[in-house]
Amino acid sequence: MTASLADIERIALRTVAALPAIFRGAASEVVIQVQDWPPLDLLAEMEIDDPLDLTGLYDGIPMTEKSVMDSGFGPDIVWLFREPILDEWRAREVTLEDLVAHITIHEFAHHFGWSDAQIAAIDRWWE
Secondary structure, X not given: OOOOHHHHXXXXXXXXXXXXXHHHHHHOOOEEEEEOOOOHHHHHXXXXXXXXXXXXXXXXXXOOOOOHHHOOOOOOEEEEEHHHHHHHHHHOOOOHHHHHHHHHHHHHHHHOOOOHHHHHHHOOOOO
């Protein structure tokens, strides 16, 4: 079971396109980047020992914290890491589409200002 970087990107883009209109506009300003593995320096910075533990990451300033003074920093980015996603997919009984959509929505929730605790309070995915 495998999927290409382009396959995962297509699923993520479809997920964003299917967001309710109220979120779609703000989400369209976020760049989606898919790569095989999280960078080693990022893993070290986040104190993550196993690269398979990081399937996605929001890199930016959440909308709830942005100001006009934040211009010039480049676009916000949602990173999706293919090999950790595929590893999780193989370990779960879910479709790749559902898993990538879940990870994408989770990372975009950070863009909209949600914390991991707030996401976990309504996200029953892992139960």
